[in-house]
Amino acid sequence: MTRESWDATQSRLIALGERIVDMAKKSGADVAEAVIGEGSHLSAKVRMREPELVEEAGSRSVGLRVMIGQQVAVSTTSDLSERGIRRFVEDAIELARLSQPDPSAGPPDSSLLSRREQHVELDLHDDRVDSIDGASAIGHAKRAESAALEYDARITNSEGASFSRASGARALVTSGGFRGVSRGTYASLSVHPVADDTTEGQGGKKRSGYYWTAKRHYAGLLPDDVVGREAARRTLAKLGARKVETQECAVVFDPDVARSILGLIAGCIGGGAIWRKSSYLVDRVGTKVASDLVSIVDDPLIAQAPGSRAYDGEGLLSRRNVVIEKGELKTYLLDTYSARKLGLESTASAARGGSGGVSPTTTNFVLQPGTTSPEDIVRSTKKGLYVTEMMGFGFNAVTGDFSRGAAGFWIENGEKTFPVSEVTISLNLDQMLQRIDMVGTDLDLRTSIASPTFRISAMTLAGK
């Protein structure tokens, strides 16, 4: 099969979008917005040096949001036969007649929509990622896992190593006159070694660790053996992990878990959570919500970054939003609907799901790096927990109460000492952010929500 050119793909997706929008308008919709997605992926998994799984497929689906007056409905299907498309449009119309008028519903003003020539090239697609075949993916996973198994005799087992690639294209066509197509690729490699914990008192426990690399461009991935060895090192570091006494202490968050704290903030500054009064940050714009060291930016315009996009889910031109500046909350992230509910303007933060629904989202949501190296953060901590993993869902967005399982290393006099597991860390998120007293220099944009290392001066640790 010859591969279709990108120009031809764009024309085909836009044409399908236009056909769906026309069909919906003819069936009685006042507003119709179609989203077309297609993609292909391949993932290969190797375990104990043998191939375990090779999965390869392409997929397509269409989503539609319609409005009749101010009655809204969405519909989605992967049945792209003539009959399937017709039914999917009819379903949307039928459901719009069932729903009730919502005074805030409606598309963005047409004058705000971006034009295709304004869309910046963000370099999110790499042909090399697309061309990786099963054998090559298996090769990457094998090399990475072997590096882990050969690193140390105590690595006796493995949950496997996986190499995946994905590539996708999406088009958005609206009756308000917007046309946009975007595409992107993503490749990742992860390794999960396992060691038997023969330390005194561990009763047959096993310890599993992992490490991974991910990028939109093939050339940006870490070498296979580097990923494997780092995964092994992290696994061995967990041998002999134990509980510590219940106490108040400083907590240092490794970038991998710091990210998930950022994710909680992201959930609390979305316009939907705000107008629904489901966030502890309601009415806090213009007030201090974190320490002076905290600046968080949502930036969709970073070249090659995982969360980048030239326009938002409603067709507004993407822009950089400073969410928290030196501890002060500057703005929520809003789509057209939540902006109307709050009497504000959209921040071009709309996401449109594959099923046609729209809600505010983050793009590249990043805690800006500070001035202290991660090593110095540990060195300046007298006693505390260095957290590498968190478990569970203990967060109440309405109140900000936070309580999660944690594992990592005990810090004593500026040194990481023994590994710790089976403890929880708890505090209200509002206080956590106010108590951030060090922010690291080590930012890596592997993920769309990203953070350097940071330290919270005191939290409650529950253990023995």
Add this chain to the structure above:
Amino acid sequence: MSQRYQAPFGPQGTSPIDPRLAEKLLGVALSKGGDYADLFFEYEVSGSYGYEEGILKSAGRGVSMGLGVRVRKGDATGYAYCEDFEVDAMERAARTAAQIADAGGKEPVGLAPLDTPKRYHVELYSLDVAGELKRDLLRRADEAARAADPRVSRVEASISESLREILVATSDGTMVHDIQPLIRFGIRVIAEQNGKRQAGSSGGGGRMGLEYFDQRSPEWHAKEAVRQALTMLDAREAPAGEMEVVLAPGDSGILLHEAVGHGLEADFNRKKTSNYTDQIGQRVASDLCTVVDDATLASSRGSVNVDDEGNVPQSTMLIEKGILRGYMQDRQSTEFFGGRPTGNGRRESFKSHPMPRMTNTMLLAGQDDPEEIVKSVKKGVFARKFGGGQVDISNGDFVFSLTEGYLIEDGKITAPLKGVNLIGNGPDVMRKVVMLGSDMELSDGIWTCGKEGQSVPVGVACPTVKISGMTVGGTQVG
């Protein structure tokens, strides 16, 4: 039963898959020398209705369909899928999956249709009922919540419904068809008082139609959500550290699901990555504990007539009076361990390969009076409602988060506590089960289990349970 949405490949569909075509596709899948192949045809329709600010604000419907082809050669699996049922596309998927093998070739066995039990009691599929009826149920929930208390400031209620039609054909001769209905209702309210806000929620459902609401009315759920939000307005900081914990019956089964369920999925034990590896016949819990995974419970969210590999699951004994008896198996693990398949091979959709998964995981009732259990605790925590849990199967550490819990002081349930996480180690906590109530309850269908990126609906069940020591993740030291 009339069905508005029907799979094209089903017996009443526009292009039913006949055994000859399935055999031909299986032949293509095995043409490179695979040992085993299966076809998983799926057609799923889902609907959602969201009621907010006193109106039906959003309604949606989705159709997802396709064929997943799996080929196994030894321990290696090739997987591919396509999203239309044209013969060419299906053959292409079969050829792609076949690539995992590279020598020889095998013939599939002739297909024989298999009958399944009837575990879903449905009067009428929810998707075949007029939308106005669902809108009305949501309106009733909304009105009941607002009327319940002036402190209620926001109400959101939703219904999601789905109908999943599957057809499984295997190279060892099974062909089986099933239609799996699922409905889920949920309500969330926010109550405000003196500048404080708290949320409360309630929900339920199962493999049934709108008759669900005959057992549990929208008003019942509304009052329950309001009760929880008002209770939590008075919640205080929870204690931190190790203490006695009493679990309320029903949703507390989350603890089991995390503490032993995942660790007893056979793939982890086949690969020796679970901390329960090689412990069949050994003590893994106190002798009060008998744990089963039961897929037969009528209309429960976790029940299925047939798993996604064409095996009919029953009730599987996992732990008998504290002794480990067995694992939850899929086809691949059954070949490895021997014995009969338990029918736990499930997948999220045709886009995913099957794995051993739970259905309804249950800790069976004991002999103790639930009231006596609470009375026996000097200082501890009573756990009533949960947000979810997670486990690390390698070392057995697991957590679950409380959305409603109370302090127990001198044998009495006293102050409500702010949400906290509890953390423990599976084998350790199961050995610390020191009292077990006679009041076993099954969760009302709300739980979804995630594993390796795949979500499947499950149920959990347990009686009142006393654990002699667990770490409570509060903020109050000492």
